[in-house]
Amino acid sequence: MARIPSLKSLNAFPHAEEHLLKKTYSGAIVTILGLIIMFTLFVHELQFYLTTYTVHQMSVDLKRGETLPIHINMSFPSLPCEVLSVDAIDMSGKHEVDLHTNIWKLRLDRYGHIIGTEYLSDLVEKGHGAHHDHDHGHEHHDEQKKHEPTFNEDAEKMVKSVKQALENGEGCRVYGMLDVQRVAGNFHISVHGLNIFVAEKIFEGSSHVNVSHVIHDLSFGPKYPGIHNPLDETTRILHDTSGTFKYYIKVVPTEYRYLSKKVLPTNQFSVTEYFLPIRPTDRAWPGNCFISPFMLR
Ligand SMILES: *[C@@H]1O[C@H](CO)[C@@H](O)[C@H](O)[C@H]1NC(C)=O
Numbered sequence: 001m002a003r004i005p006s007l008k009s010l011n012a013f014p015h016a017e018e019h020l021l022k023k024t025y026s027g028a029i030v031t032i033l034g035l036i037i038m039f040t041l042f043v044h045e046l047q048f049y050l051t052t053y054t055v056h057q058m059s060v061d062l063k064r065g066e067t068l069p070i071h072i073n074m075s076f077p078s079l080p081c082e083v084l085s086v087d088a089i090d091m092s093g094k095h096e097v098d099l100h101t102n103i104w105k106l107r108l109d110r111y112g113h114i115i116g117t118e119y120l121s122d123l124v125e126k127g128h129g130a131h132h133d134h135d136h137g138h139e140h141h142d143e144q145k146k147h148e149p150t151f152n153e154d155a156e157k158m159v160k161s162v163k164q165a166l167e168n169g170e171g172c173r174v175y176g177m178l179d180v181q182r183v184a185g186n187f188h189i190s191v192h193g194l195n196i197f198v199a200e201k202i203f204e205g206s207s208h209v210n211v212s213h214v215i216h217d218l219s220f221g222p223k224y225p226g227i228h229n230p231l232d233e234t235t236r237i238l239h240d241t242s243g244t245f246k247y248y249i250k251v252v253p254t255e256y257r258y259l260s261k262k263v264l265p266t267n268q269f270s271v272t273e274y275f276l277p278i279r280p281t282d283r284a285w286p287g288n289c290f291i292s293p294f295m296l297r
């Protein structure tokens with residue numbers, strides 16, 4: 001084959017000279033180090049790519065007419081269930097009696113064990129009366145009878161059973177869910193459902209109402225990973241006074257979007273708490289708890 005000298009210059013992969021192809025120890029070390037660095041960088045990049053980030057985004061809430069679910073689970077270690085009532089009022093003055101509610105009251109003994117349940121189908125109308133579904137056959141006061149200032153047998157029986165419960169150190173856990181309108185309003189867990197005369201007879205003065213409570217859970221919708229409900233595991237024990245605990249709550253509607261594009265509508269909230277001690281001159285009875293969910297709209 002005839003050699004064309006100019007063709008040789010087109011060789012893109014010229015053979016290196018012999019001394020450049022020698023394998024050396026230092027060369028091997030550099031190669032290994034290089035591989036290690038490449039591998040580390042690759043792993044880091046991959047990790048970075050695979051991490052899930054939570055992205056926060058704020059927007060105006062355009063939802064209308066939806067209800068706000070309130071999940072409660074709280075215990076009153078020193079108040080029997082018979083004296084506790086739950087009620088809710090919104091700004092329009094509407095009493096949440098016809099809304100879907102699912103509240104249970106569990107009787108607790110002095111060691112915190114459950115000894116009975118009672119289902120509240122309706123919320124108490126303020127200043128009116130209680131309508132309870134109960135399965136324990138306790139003597140409950142009737143709506144009309146509660147308005148009567150005079151004592152009758154039912155009231156006497158109730159006072160007796162409550163006093164017995166107080167002596168036994170009975171407490172009550174209130175838990176369940178209640179749906180309210182998304183407007184400013186409040187709900188109370190208190191002894192306000194009691195007739196004032198009955199209350200006077202039971203506690204012998206409003207300063208003896210022990211409103212100590214533990215909030216196990218208070219939330220406004222389903223939980224998502226990383227949600228912080230500021231009132232969970234809040235313990236308020238009073239030793240020598242009584243009064244009203246007020247929790248002012250601001251609810252912020254929240255949507256949690258999963259990577260799968262599934263949306264979980266829920267709510268976050270912030271809380272301001274204060275305690276209003278009862279004064280001897282007060283005629284008012286301590287409300288145990290006054291929680292007002294406010295919507296930011
Ligand atoms: C309420 O809280 C108590 C104490 O943390 C817990 O044992 C109980 O299971 C809770 N009840 C509900 C219905 O979540």
Ligand SMILES: *[C@@H]1O[C@H](CO)[C@@H](O)[C@H](O)[C@H]1NC(C)=O
Binds near residue numbers: 238241
């Ligand atoms: C109120 O109840 C709590 C919890 O049971 C108890 O620790 C506290 O001593 C009680 N306070 C009074 C004044 O009896």
